[in-house]
Amino acid sequence: MSDETADYAEWERLALGVLRKSGxxxxxxxxxxxxxxxxxxxxxxxxxxADDATPAAGLPGAQPFIRGASDTAGWDVRQRHADPDAKATREAILTDLENGVTSIWLAGIAPGDLAEVLDxxxxxxxxxxxxxxxxxxxxADAFLALPGEDxxxxxxxxxxxxxxxxxxPADLDLLRRLSGKHSDLRIATVDATVYHDAGASDAEELGFAAATGLAYLRALVDAGLSTGMALRRLEFRYAATADQFATIAKLRAARRIWARIAQVCDVPHxxxxxxHAVTSDAMMTARDPWVNMLRTTLACFGAGVGGAAAVTVQPFDARLGLPDGFARxxxxxxxxxxxxxxGVGRVLDPAGGxxxxESLTDALAHAAWDVFTEVERAGxxxxxxxSGLVADxxxxxxxxxADNIAHRRDPITGVSEFPSLEERRPQRAPAPPPPTGGLPRRWYGQGFELLRDAAEAAGTxxxxxxxxxxxxxHSARASFAANLFAAGGIRTVHSGPEGVTDGVACICGSDRSYADEAAAVAGQLKRQGVAKVWLAGPPAAFDxxxxxxxAGCDALDVLRQTHQDLGVTAP
Known part of the structure; x- marks a missing residue:
């Protein structure tokens, strides 16, 4: 290839050549x-x-607000608190505010405890x-009763x-009752994380959020607020994941969709x-929880670059229970x-341009708009x-x-990939149980982590x-097999065929050794009482x-079969 800059056609030709060589x-x-x-x-x-043109994104702080809802850089550092112990929560809040936190999110704190918690x-x-x-x-009444007007x-x-x-059933009249209590405080939060935690796509999360926001907007207008005032009384909460570019595009697309709704309501400005962006609960793991620090850092970066007004980073031990001071x-x-x-907070919309x-934002906005209009057509x-439309x-x-996670096409570090059976997880006090009865609460590593729990209960x-x-x-395939079995809490040991007399065994070697020995070794293991013989390699027809x-097999299915063969039952 010459020193001259290659054009798109040249790139296509070279890339196609590589693809053909790869089969x-x-x-x-x-x-x-x-x-x-x-x-x-x-x-x-x-x-x-440059041929991938998209609609003009405007300027930060200006309609259609793709590049940001404000022309001011930076964001509000918001910490979540859910410990029902009022004294402990108050101490944690004061420590947070003294060390960089700028706002507080109180989740499930009893109304009667607000005076002590916020003292x-x-x-x-x-x-x-x-x-x-x-x-x-x-x-709300307890909060308003606290000293101070502003x-x-x-x-x-x-x-x-x-x-x-x-x-x-939703009590939308609640918004009317709250609308007259204070003229400046925001009334409603459209919390779209409930859909994310159930397993929704980004487009579904955005579409459901837009439909919810529109329902609240209608309710507030019916309560007597002007459209403009009602718009200013809403806040939206989204999940931020370790896929930083998806998070950036999600927040930008959400603002574009909402700007379009405001435009239809004749108040585009x-x-x-x-x-408010919250690092995803679904991506957090209980196993190897320290990896969560890396996940939340990426998510926070995406949220900040994406233009969130407030960001909450979940403590790394959130799936283990109530976080301790170090985790906060x-x-x-x-x-x-x-x-x-x-310096991420010094630049407005660094992804702009x-x-x-821009292409990902545009495509996601269109996909989410389709979800939004489907919900509106459904009533x-x-x-x-x-009706079950959302759940379905x-x-x-x-x-x-789930299929991609099971096949490890969506890997989860420390859980489905590179698990450590020697880890000693920190112990935490139990967190208050979340509400149930509606959409399920899922986390991406749940299949593997539940198997790990069962294996530990059975003595590994x-x-x-x-x-x-x-x-x-044999080392490459033996390492692969050990890593896969460990994802289900199963320890492996290297052995010759002579010492294996029951249970489950896995043959590991090269293609040549398989051709020469696999059938004979498998037969020997069966004669010695081994009930299930696995082979680390692509499917073949060895007796x-x-x-x-x-690579690419259904790892969860392999582990569930192995648990069953070994007599491991869920705790």
Whole structure:
């Protein structure tokens, strides 16, 4: 290739050559062959150029608000508190506010405890966002009764979110009752994380959020507020994941959708969506929980770059129970580092102008708009929740995601990949149980982590790896098999065939050693009483071999079969 800059056609020719050498024979454009499609049905191309034009994104703080709801850089560092112990929560809040946190999110704190929990907090400086489900009105009254008039924050009313969580009918009249209690505090929070936690795609999360926001907008207008005032009384909460580019595009697309709704309502200049991004609960793991620090750092970066007005980083031990002081410190310092040291909060919409980011934003906005209009045609969000439309859509998405996780196409570090059976997890006090009865609460690693729990309860069972030939010939497949079995809490040991007399065994070697020895070794193991013989390698027809494990196999199915064969039962 010459020193001259290659054009797009030259790149296509070279890329196609590599694909042909790798065995790809499909007669499709290179761009299609190398594109990936996410759970929203949005395709990401391998290369973007100026030909990938998208609608004008405008300027930060200006309609259509794609580049940000404000022309001010940075974001609000918001910490979540859910410990029912009022004294412990108060101490944790004061520590947070003294060390970089700028607002507080109170989840499930009893209304009667708010005075003690917020004692010493300057409510005119540190916004407080309530999250009380059926106790929202009582919590709002208790909050308003605290000293001081110039309070900041919001009541956090989310009746449709509560319906999604519990299956109970939404009390939209709650918004009317709250609308007259205070002229400045935000009334409602559209919490779309309930859909994310159930397994929804980004487009579904955004579409359901837009439909919920529109329902709240109608309810507030019916209560006597102007459209502009009603728009200013809403806040939206989204999940931020370790896929930083998807998070950036999600927040930008959400603002574009809401700006369009405000435009239809004849108040386009008031369509700046106030966004609170929370690092995803579904992506968090209980196993190897320290890896969560890396996941939440990426998610926080995506949320900040994506233009969230407020960001909550979940402590790394959140799936283990109530976080301790160290975990909360790491969570808030993650944000401080990104804002102060990395300078992420100094630049407005740094992703703006990227052909990839703009194209992904545009495609996701269209996909989410389709979900939104489907819900509206079904009668609105309350009707869509009641009819099962929302649950059915999310279930279909979850099945696709679960299949990818099971086959480890969506790897989970420390859980489905590179697990450590020697880890000593920190112990935490139990967190209050979440509400149930509505959409399921899922986490991506649940299949593997539940198997790990069962294996530990059974005393960590062992599978012998029967290795063939020298280490150079079997080490790659033996390491692969050990890693896969460990993902289900099963320990492995290297062994010759002579010492294996029962249970389950896995043969590991090279293709040549398999051709020469696999059938004979499998037969020997069966004669010695081994009930199940696996072979680490692609499916073949070796006598005596019962099943195969290989890259791309259904790892969860392999582990469930092995648990069954070893007599491991769920605790």
């Amino acid at each position: 790809v024979t499909e007669d499709r454009p290179v761009r299609e062959l190398l594109s990936t499609v996410d759970y929203s049905g949005v395709a990401s191309a391998p290369l973007y150029t 010493g907090v300057y409510l005119d400086l540190a916004p407080v966002v309530l999250d009380n489900g059926p106790d929202t009105e009582a919590a 309070k900041l924050g919001g009541f956090g009313a989310d009746p449709l979110g509560w319906q999604a969580r519990t299956g109970e 008031l369509g700046a969506q106030l966004q 410190r790491i969570a808030r310092n993650t944000q401080s580092l990104l804002i102060e040291e990395a 990227s052909w990839f980011a 609105g969000m309350a009707a869509a929740l009641g 859509r999310i279930e279909a998405t979850w099945q696709r995601r 069972p062992t599978v012998p790896l029967v290795t063939l030939g020298p280490a150079a010939a 005596g071999v019962d099943a195969y494990l290989f």
